[in-house]
Amino acid sequence: MEEMECGIEKKAAAMAAAEEVGRKEEAAAGDVGLKELSRKLNDFAKARDWEQYHSPRNLLLAMIAEVGELSELFMWKGEVRKGLADWDEAEKEHLGEELADVLLYLVRLSDICGVDLGDAATRKIVKNAAKYPAPSKEGA
Template sequence: MSESYESERRAGGRTGGRTDGLDVAALQRRLAAFAAARDWQQYHTPKNLAAALSVEASELVEIFQWLTPEQSARVMEDEGKAARVEDEVADVLAYLLQFCEVLGIDALAALSAKIDRNEGRFPVNGGR
């Protein structure tokens, strides 16, 4: 294990896989190659991907469903639950990236534009 992984693990964080050198486009290419190798592209329509994204987000919610706010804040302290959370986060992100790829959406640009709009809609100390 690398020193940075070990220090992150001791600090309470988890880094299940390697992330050095990864970016959104690289992950989208990897997901597309994975689907193509299995002839799954035919199923990766916007409707199907949106539905799959919703299902995976619901599976993430299910982990937290009956936890108190305090328990939910400590969920990553339990290795079993932490692994489930990470798996569901990965599933949500995978389907979101595939959805964006199919529709030609630049996810990071869309997020940046949304933050810009929200800053205009919700100015600091604007409504108090």
């Protein structure tokens, strides 16, 4: 009987510790950068021995599949208003999950290809600013 109680206590303690870690990660989640996501994804893949499957082609195809799942959330809804005022919380949560799936595959793909995604995105914004300059405010 004592062994069973000890096992239950250990299980409860482990669950409480996992919940605490989850809360800490959730609190810091809004501040995570691309390099940190890349590190977490790399650790995740290594722990599961998935690196062998993470070729650029496989990651790209997986990301495209996730974009398809994301697209399904908007299918048949017509024009969706900014802020998703007409969506319930479950729909918004599902949207967040699908957006995260696309982001995570994109980060992993860029890492496997040796592309610094943050740097590439910053350079692209500068390039787009030169290509599409903001309208002049001289007339205002």
